[in-house]
Amino acid sequence: MKYWLYTSLFLALIFSFGSYANSDIWILIDTLEQRLSVMRGDKAQLAFNNIAIGRYGASSSRMKGDNQTPLGSFQISWIKQHHRYYRFFGVDFPNQEAADLALAEKRISRQAWLSITKAIESSRLPPQDTPLGGYIGIHGIGRGDRTVHSRFNWTNGCVALTNAQIDELSSWIKIGTKVVIR
Numbered sequence: 001m002k003y004w005l006y007t008s009l010f011l012a013l014i015f016s017f018g019s020y021a022n023s024d025i026w027i028l029i030d031t032l033e034q035r036l037s038v039m040r041g042d043k044a045q046l047a048f049n050n051i052a053i054g055r056y057g058a059s060s061s062r063m064k065g066d067n068q069t070p071l072g073s074f075q076i077s078w079i080k081q082h083h084r085y086y087r088f089f090g091v092d093f094p095n096q097e098a099a100d101l102a103l104a105e106k107r108i109s110r111q112a113w114l115s116i117t118k119a120i121e122s123s124r125l126p127p128q129d130t131p132l133g134g135y136i137g138i139h140g141i142g143r144g145d146r147t148v149h150s151r152f153n154w155t156n157g158c159v160a161l162t163n164a165q166i167d168e169l170s171s172w173i174k175i176g177t178k179v180v181i182r
Contacts, residue, residue: 026178027138029159031058031069036138036159038172046172052160053153058181062098062157063107064133069157069181072097074136076177077125086140086163087170091179093136094126102132133157138179140166 025045028037031053038046054069062070074091081087094102099116102108112130119126128134140163141149148154149162159181161169 025172026180027173029053029138029179029181031071031181036161036169038169046168048161048165048169050150052149052155054155054157055153057153060098060101061105061107062093062132064131066133067156069155069159070094070098070136071181074179074181076137076173076175076179079173079175083139083142085142085144085158085160087166088137088139089169089173090135090137092120092126093134094130094132096120098132099126108132138166138169138173 024040026039028039028044029035029051030037034049034051034053036048036051037044055067058069058071059066060071062068070093072093072095074093074095076089077092078090079088080090094116096117099108099113103110103113108131112132116126116130116132126134136157138159138161141160142163144154146162149160154160
């Protein structure tokens with residue numbers, strides 16, 4: 001009887017530790033350094049240089065169609081394994097912070113703000129078709145040109161890595177992973 005008790009406690013400890021160890025992984029995207037880092041706490045575990053961001057840079061005041069990467073703190077909300085850009089790790093943009101700022105700056109209506117807020121409060125993905133845009137994430141280049149990728153910021157607001165880098169990143173990301181874009 002004691003053997004089973006100790007074995008059960010040991011296994012519970014191992015599995016709970018494994019879950020905890022993965023929960024402290026997060027992604028840091030430095031738009032000025034053009035680097036994506038996989039972080040555990042405050043230490044980089046892996047870094048990818050020469051990423052591409054929105055063709056017009058990054059902004060905390062991103063709007064649909066401005067081709068800027070939104071700055072802020074997000075979470076991975078969905079994953080598409082087969083996508084035009086190879087793999088796609090979608091983030092929860094627009095989040096509450098982006099919606100609040102846009103409302104304060106009169107870039108969105110109160111109705112648009114309410115639809116974003118209600119979705120977030122209901123633990124749903126925010127609407128992706130607001131004036132702030134949506135469908136923002138981390139993805140590969142698909143069949144795109146690696147030379148263009150290495151020389152230019154070319155996305156409509158997403159963060160792009162090479163397909164090989166996305167393959168390597170895949171083992172670190174899951175739904176709920178925190179993503180900070182600065």
